[in-house]
Amino acid sequence: MIGFFKKLFGGGEDRDPAAVAVAKTKSESVAPRAGGEIAGQNDGATRHVIIGAGPAGVSGAETIRKADPSASVTLIGGEPEPPYSRMAIPYVLTGLIGEEGTYLRKDDDHYDSAAITYIQSRVESIDAAARSVQLSGGDSANYDKLLIATGASPVAPPIDGLNQPGVHHCWTLDDARKIVSLADEGANVVLMGAGFIGCIILEALAERKVNLTVVEAEDRMVPRMMNETAGNMLKQWCENKGVSVLTSTRVTKLEAGAGDQDTITVDLDNGAQIPAHLVVVATGVASNIGFTESAGLKTGTGIVVDNEMRSSDPNVFAAGDCAEGPDFSTGGWQVHAIQPTAVDHGRIAGLNMVGQAAKYKGSLNMNVLDTLGLISASFGNWEGVTDGESAEVVDAENFRYMRLEFDGDKLIGALSLGRTDHVGAIRGLIQSDQGLGVWKDRLMADPHRFMEAYVARSQM
Numbered sequence: 001m002i003g004f005f006k007k008l009f010g011g012g013e014d015r016d017p018a019a020v021a022v023a024k025t026k027s028e029s030v031a032p033r034a035g036g037e038i039a040g041q042n043d044g045a046t047r048h049v050i051i052g053a054g055p056a057g058v059s060g061a062e063t064i065r066k067a068d069p070s071a072s073v074t075l076i077g078g079e080p081e082p083p084y085s086r087m088a089i090p091y092v093l094t095g096l097i098g099e100e101g102t103y104l105r106k107d108d109d110h111y112d113s114a115a116i117t118y119i120q121s122r123v124e125s126i127d128a129a130a131r132s133v134q135l136s137g138g139d140s141a142n143y144d145k146l147l148i149a150t151g152a153s154p155v156a157p158p159i160d161g162l163n164q165p166g167v168h169h170c171w172t173l174d175d176a177r178k179i180v181s182l183a184d185e186g187a188n189v190v191l192m193g194a195g196f197i198g199c200i201i202l203e204a205l206a207e208r209k210v211n212l213t214v215v216e217a218e219d220r221m222v223p224r225m226m227n228e229t230a231g232n233m234l235k236q237w238c239e240n241k242g243v244s245v246l247t248s249t250r251v252t253k254l255e256a257g258a259g260d261q262d263t264i265t266v267d268l269d270n271g272a273q274i275p276a277h278l279v280v281v282a283t284g285v286a287s288n289i290g291f292t293e294s295a296g297l298k299t300g301t302g303i304v305v306d307n308e309m310r311s312s313d314p315n316v317f318a319a320g321d322c323a324e325g326p327d328f329s330t331g332g333w334q335v336h337a338i339q340p341t342a343v344d345h346g347r348i349a350g351l352n353m354v355g356q357a358a359k360y361k362g363s364l365n366m367n368v369l370d371t372l373g374l375i376s377a378s379f380g381n382w383e384g385v386t387d388g389e390s391a392e393v394v395d396a397e398n399f400r401y402m403r404l405e406f407d408g409d410k411l412i413g414a415l416s417l418g419r420t421d422h423v424g425a426i427r428g429l430i431q432s433d434q435g436l437g438v439w440k441d442r443l444m445a446d447p448h449r450f451m452e453a454y455v456a457r458s459q460m
């Protein structure tokens with residue numbers, strides 16, 4: 001699995017858990033001073049404050065530092081650990097890496113030596129008129145330019161019993177510790193939700209050899225990433241590997257369980273009950289934007305930004321899972337909650353914050369999963385457009401599937417199952433935004449020929 005991600009994202013530190021797996025160090029944080037402006041902000045340099053120390057925030061902070069060596073850069077992170085990558089949490093669950101392997105930067109003094117002031121604290125509110133952010137504990141940080149990179153948080157359905165012991169999200173390192181302590185070999189585990197994040201957790205839980213049941217309310221697995229054909233092929237694959245997958249099924253309640261081990265009983269809407277030692281809730285996420293209300297920024301599902309990652313306030317930028325940014329495929333605005341988008345957003349925001357104009361082309365909706373050895377991928381506008389055309393090849397027996405979506409003679413989206421050799425080519429064809437000419441008909445006749453089409457297009 002690690003090798004697969006390396007191939008997919010290249011060797012970038014942000015994107016490759018293998019690259020961070022050898023990290024051994026912790027970074028120090030600077031405690032805010034009581035009741036005043038934080039240290040290092042009064043020396044006359046342009047003050048850049050970044051809220052959120054995930055991939056988007058770290059990318060933004062480092063971009064600013066590089067582009068303006070004289071600026072003051074303050075990075076505020078709300079979790080107790082040094083800045084880390086959630087994307088690496090599954091590898092902590094499987095034991096492939098330790099917690100330190102998730103840290104985004106390896107060196108103990110990385111932030112100090114980059115002259116980035118790292119503060120562990122939560123921002124409670126923003127005073128846009130005074131250009132200041134209020135931290136928990138009463139301190140404040142003044143800014144000339146502000147980047148909001150606060151990510152997202154998991155959301156749970158409105159059912160009873162979610163607060164009992166043994167029920168956890170899988171979003172933070174703290175969640176990971178709790179899951180590791182309960183997900184022993186043979187333990188009965190229920191995973192609520194088979195979306196993109198749910199399927200990543202599924203893979204890690206299966207590697208821990210638990211007795212796993214997945215409950216998904218929609219009619220297929222990864223319903224926002226795969227159509228019915230591909231989602232149900234994935235379900236069949238998981239069932240063949242010994243994972244029980246219940247689609248079109250809802251959890252209605254969690255009750256105290258009767259067993260010594262199985263302390264939870266999961267009630268389903270079909271009347272069935274499943275005993276569980278651990279329930280993992282992966283039923284979606286929402287952008288962390290509530291605390292920005294005082295700033296009066298334009299928001300939708302996230303903070304709405306233009307193609308410079310600038311919000312409706314010219315001094316405030318947003319990036320990553322909390323930002324509703326330009327969508328390459330639709331030309332509209334979307335929250336694309338994946339790490340490569342967060343890193344790109346952070347970089348574009350950082351450049352514009354120091355006055356180096358950089359335009360964002362828009363994020364391509366792209367998700368790739370390795371589920372118990374079956375690779376599935378969706379790209380761009382995989383649901384197609386009105387008056388568009390599509391071509392598909394289904395080989396259910398061998399778990400291979402390919403579907404291409406066209407608008408005129410442009411490739412705009414794709415779905416695939418069972419192929420690992422194509423990610424760059426399909427992404428390239430979609431992002432080139434160029435007509436395929438004679439290759440459109442060839443791909444309609446055989447969608448698997450996309451690599452030849454890519455090579456042909458590259459030579460034009």
Ligand SMILES: Cc1cc2nc3c(=O)[nH]c(=O)nc-3n(C[C@H](O)[C@H](O)[C@H](O)COP(=O)(O)OP(=O)(O)OC[C@H]3O[C@@H](n4cnc5c(N)ncnc54)[C@H](O)[C@@H]3O)c2cc1C
Pocket residue numbers: 051052053054055056057076077078079085086087088089090121122123124149150151152170171172197200201288291319320321322337338339340342
């Ligand atoms: C288990 C798991 C697996 C994943 N796997 C993949 C994958 O394979 N590929 C992929 O592309 N993506 C994956 N993701 C999604 C990816 O992790 C996110 O898209 C990415 O972390 C977004 O980065 P971000 O910087 O926007 O937000 P985050 O990484 O969420 O960082 C935001 C930071 O802001 C902090 N913060 C929030 N509010 C405040 C506040 N008020 N004050 C101060 N700090 C605050 C948070 O504590 C956090 O540290 C996965 C996520 C999970 C949970």
